[in-house]
Amino acid sequence: MGMTPRSVALGIALIATFAAWAVLFLPGLSAPNSPSNIVRPYTPLEREGRVLYIKSGCIGCHTQYVRPTDWDYSDLRVSQRGDYIYDRPHLLGSERTGPDLSQEGGQHSDDWNLAHFEDPRFVRPASIMPRFSFFTRQQMQAIIAYVQCLGFKMADERMARQIHWHRRLLAAYRHGEDYNATYLAKLVPRQWMTMPNPYAATQGSVQRGKFVYQQMCIFCHGPVGDGNGPAARYLNPKPMNFTLLKRHRWSGGMIYYQVMNGITGSAMPYFKEDLESAKIWDVANYVAVNFIGRNVDSGNDLNGIPASREGAIPGTKPLVPGAGTKAPVPGPARKVYPQRPSSSPQPASTPAAPGGRSQRH
Amino acid sequence: MAFRFIDTTPGSTARRFVISGAWWFVAGGVVGLTAATELVAPDLIGARVLIFPRIRPVHVNTIVFFFLSMMLIGAMLYAVCRLARRPLYSEKMGNVAMWIWNFSVLAGLLTIPAGFTTSHEYGEYVFPISVAIIVAIFMLTINVFQTLARRAEQLLYVTNWYAVGAFTATLIVFFFGKVMWHPKTSAMVGINDAEWAWFYGHNVFGTWITPLALGLAYFWVPREADNPLYSHAISLLGFWPYFAFYLQVGTHHLIEAPAQPWLKLIAEVNSVGLLIPVYAFLTNQWMTLRGRWWKIPDSVVLKFIFAGTIMYFFTSSEGTIEALPSFERIAHFTNVTVGHAHLGLLGFAGFIACGAGYGVLREMYGEIWSERLAQLQYWLMLIGIIGFTFVLTSVGLLQGLAWRNGETVYRVLPEIFSYYVERGVFGCFILTGAGIQVYNFLKTVYARRRRSEEEFFGLERAAAAPAALTGMAGD
Ligand code: HEM
Numbered sequence: 128m129g130m131t132p133r134s135v136a137l138g139i140a141l142i143a144t145f146a147a148w149a150v151l152f153l154p155g156l157s158a159p160n161s162p163s164n165i166v167r168p169y170t171p172l173e174r175e176g177r178v179l180y181i182k183s184g185c186i187g188c189h190t191q192y193v194r195p196t197d198w199d200y201s202d203l204r205v206s207q208r209g210d211y212i213y214d215r216p217h218l219l220g221s222e223r224t225g226p227d228l229s230q231e232g233g234q235h236s237d238d239w240n241l242a243h244f245e246d247p248r249f250v251r252p253a254s255i256m257p258r259f260s261f262f263t264r265q266q267m268q269a270i271i272a273y274v275q276c277l278g279f280k281m282a283d284e285r286m287a288r289q290i291h292w293h294r295r296l297l298a299a300y301r302h303g304e305d306y307n308a309t310y311l312a313k314l315v316p317r318q319w320m321t322m323p324n325p326y327a328a329t330q331g332s333v334q335r336g337k338f339v340y341q342q343m344c345i346f347c348h349g350p351v352g353d354g355n356g357p358a359a360r361y362l363n364p365k366p367m368n369f370t371l372l373k374r375h376r377w378s379g380g381m382i383y384y385q386v387m388n389g390i391t392g393s394a395m396p397y398f399k400e401d402l403e404s405a406k407i408w409d410v411a412n413y414v415a416v417n418f419i420g421r422n423v424d425s426g427n428d429l430n431g432i433p434a435s436r437e438g439a440i441p442g443t444k445p446l447v448p449g450a451g452t453k454a455p456v457p458g459p460a461r462k463v464y465p466q467r468p469s470s471s472p473q474p475a476s477t478p479a480a481p482g483g484r485s486q487r488h
Numbered sequence: 489m490a491f492r493f494i495d496t497t498p499g500s501t502a503r504r505f506v507i508s509g510a511w512w513f514v515a516g517g518v519v520g521l522t523a524a525t526e527l528v529a530p531d532l533i534g535a536r537v538l539i540f541p542r543i544r545p546v547h548v549n550t551i552v553f554f555f556l557s558m559m560l561i562g563a564m565l566y567a568v569c570r571l572a573r574r575p576l577y578s579e580k581m582g583n584v585a586m587w588i589w590n591f592s593v594l595a596g597l598l599t600i601p602a603g604f605t606t607s608h609e610y611g612e613y614v615f616p617i618s619v620a621i622i623v624a625i626f627m628l629t630i631n632v633f634q635t636l637a638r639r640a641e642q643l644l645y646v647t648n649w650y651a652v653g654a655f656t657a658t659l660i661v662f663f664f665g666k667v668m669w670h671p672k673t674s675a676m677v678g679i680n681d682a683e684w685a686w687f688y689g690h691n692v693f694g695t696w697i698t699p700l701a702l703g704l705a706y707f708w709v710p711r712e713a714d715n716p717l718y719s720h721a722i723s724l725l726g727f728w729p730y731f732a733f734y735l736q737v738g739t740h741h742l743i744e745a746p747a748q749p750w751l752k753l754i755a756e757v758n759s760v761g762l763l764i765p766v767y768a769f770l771t772n773q774w775m776t777l778r779g780r781w782w783k784i785p786d787s788v789v790l791k792f793i794f795a796g797t798i799m800y801f802f803t804s805s806e807g808t809i810e811a812l813p814s815f816e817r818i819a820h821f822t823n824v825t826v827g828h829a830h831l832g833l834l835g836f837a838g839f840i841a842c843g844a845g846y847g848v849l850r851e852m853y854g855e856i857w858s859e860r861l862a863q864l865q866y867w868l869m870l871i872g873i874i875g876f877t878f879v880l881t882s883v884g885l886l887q888g889l890a891w892r893n894g895e896t897v898y899r900v901l902p903e904i905f906s907y908y909v910e911r912g913v914f915g916c917f918i919l920t921g922a923g924i925q926v927y928n929f930l931k932t933v934y935a936r937r938r939r940s941e942e943e944f945f946g947l948e949r950a951a952a953a954p955a956a957l958t959g960m961a962g963d
Pocket of ligand 1: 221693697698760762763766800803804805806807808810816819820821825829830831833836837
């Protein structure tokens with residue numbers, strides 16, 4: 128076989144055509160685009176948002192498929208071919224600079240998303256996503272609608288929950304801050320309300336809690352915990368003013384429960400994915416010590432043994448006195464276990480707790 | 489000399505392609521550095537067209553379609569002419585193609601930040617621009633074929649195979665991959681679209697950038713080392729399997745996506761198979777250098793190209809490993825891919841393009857304006873790319889392992905911050921190198937007298953060169 132321009136060109140053309148047939152046409156022909164059980168068509172507004180997503184280049188940082196090996200969304204559904212039949216072009220993406228968005232719909236409330244697009248650092252202080260504050264009102268609506276539809280029928284179900292609880296939370300919030308706090312407390316199972324923080328509020332714990340607070344909470348709840356971070360402008364209901372809780376003597380397990388599960392229907396996200404148990408307890412200690420000013424912990428400063436029900440063995444003294452030095456707590460240093468306020472107004476209707484993670488399947 | 493829009497003097501197309509490419513290297517580098525900075529300082533630029541997601545594709549496309557494509561095309565046209573011992577068939581057509589190329593890609597760069605994009609990686613240009621690029625490639629293809637048809641040297645040297653192969657395959661890949669019959673979206677539907685998009689995206693490197701760079705290595709290494717090519721048979725082994733395997737591996741970008749399982753298997757098997765032509769090529773190059781290693785430090789051209797072949801070894805070996813599911817699970821979606829892409833495009837194709845660019849200008853003008861500056865550029869770029877690859881691969885593994893360990897993407901962000909800073913630092917090295925290159929190129933062009941046509945196409949050098957090149961057949 129002589130290598131002439133013609134023979135080379137012919138050979139390459141044959142190979143390329145064969146390859147195109149094998150890896151382009153055959154896959155399409157052998158796997159028709161049949162719908163999966165969760166897919167649904169986009170609404171016009173969502174479609175508009177999708178175009179905006181393409182134009183803005185979100186695909187450069189976000190992927191849209193869940194792999195079998197993903198932990199992040201491991202309890203969600205692994206993506207299927209049929210989930211994408213309304214996508215043209217596809218938006219699978221190739222880099223996870225930011226999280227996967229294929230099940231993003233309903234994970235956060237609309238106002239969280241609004242604040243997030245205005246400036247991602249408002250709600251995610253360590254984010255490197257650019258600001259999209261230049262979006263017009265209409266564009267903002269469209270992009271939020273699109274993000275909230277990702278996950279299709281699963282997203283719709285989560286959104287239904289968000290909307291349901293949003294109405295109730297708003298109603299409670301309009302009643303006044305105090306009423307609101309009580310209402311929220313009622314949604315927390317009783318055993319959590321009375322549970323002391325099993326980790327003693329040592330200086331180390333509070334310091335770690337501060338680190339977590341600065342990376343996760345600071346621009347919503349504010350540097351001084353009064354709920355007046357820069358994000359508050361976009362949120363309704365506004366972030367909790369922790370100083371308010373002092374009166375109610377709530378801390379410990381209540382904070383843990385709310386942080387772990389988030390408050391569906393409000394911008395308060397769940398942190399179950401982002402924070403391990405110990406970190407949530409630490410941030411609870413930080414919030415309690417610094418903002419609520421009244422901490423409820425187990426009182427167990429046995430260095431390193433976080434026994435939740437065990438205090439010091441009766442009649443013994445710590446071997447290393449002061450090893451787990453407590454951070455100073457402003458206010459009376461007596462151990463107080465929270466009680467339910469009996470005289471507080473009852474919210475109109477209090478269905479069972481939203482069951483934090485129930486927003487996901 | 490007065491500037492002529494369409495220059496018909498022999499060699500002008502090649503020269504203009506090479507110098508345009510050098511300019512765009514700087515431009516692409518500036519955009520890339522901006523993008524890298526925005527990953528550590530996202531609020532750096534508030535303007536909506538200059539935020540990271542809009543300039544990332546601008547960076548990628550400037551580098552792939554301006555810098556690499558143009559320098560490689562220029563150097564390839566030069567090589568084809570020298571090997572055919574004929575001037576280019578039509579400098580006029582070549583110049584027109586050059587302007588179409590420059591303007592169409594420039595149009596692409598302006599339209600992407602404005603929001604006109606197909607959202608397919610490496611194929612962001614919308615339909616009209618794709619058409620213009622295809623027209624330019626088509627004109628160049630005709631030019632190459634016509635030049636080869638008039639060749640004075642009967643034997644078709646390996647470089648020419650790659651030129652013909654690259655142009656032919658790319659026309660087909662662009663036509664199918666960019667779904668030219670759907671002008672509005674340039675896309676298929678759903679996962680099928682992903683399969684098509686990655687057929688295209690992968691073959692931008694597989695049938696366009698890489699073959700041009702390989703062909704140029706075949707051209708310059710024997711020439712600079714003054715040694716005949718090691719083996720004709722190995723060249724064949726490196727050529728046909730290369731195209732046969734490469735054209736089928738697109739789906740290795742989708743290994744855990746819900747693409748067809750058999751398609752993924754094809755992609756994986758072919759990705760491993762690719763090592764055959766890759767190592768065949770490398771064997772051929774390195775064996776050609778046997779006994780001539782001392783030539784490398786002396787010739788900046790050979791230095792660049794030799795470094796390029798080494799980085800080709802690393803990229804391709806890494807690429808094969810990345811295509812295996814067990815490693816892909818860790819590396820996919822992370823900066824390991826970005827490291828691989830930079831090692832491939834800048835380390836391999838970029839180094840060969842720069843080396844060949846210097847080679848072309850040196851032969852056209854007798855010598856490079858400053859060899860020392862070129863050496864400096866070499867070292868800056870080498871430090872840059874090695875550091876870059878090291879940083880990005882490390883941070884990618886860090887990300888991938890953290891995610892595998894259950895960390896969320898957000899939680900890992902603060903961990904990777906310092907790596908992103910470091911990557912910007914190494915980017916500065918590369919950008920400085922690019923700046924030196926364009927300065928050196930322009931100085932060469934304006935300060936040195938161009939060789940006359942007789943000198944240029946005279947037989948004195950041409951007689952020596954192809955003898956060395958095609959020697960393996962005769963000797
Ligand atoms: C044997 C040769 C090669 C193999 C098997 C290979 C394999 C791969 C694989 C599997 C990926 C996807 C990684 C992932 O997303 O997880 C990839 C990405 C990439 N490769 Fe290669 N590669 C090879 C050589 C090259 C060369 C020589 C170049 C440059 C000229 C190159 C440029 C790229 C680029 C730019 C990407 C990034 C694509 C993206 O944006 O996701 N590769 N390669």
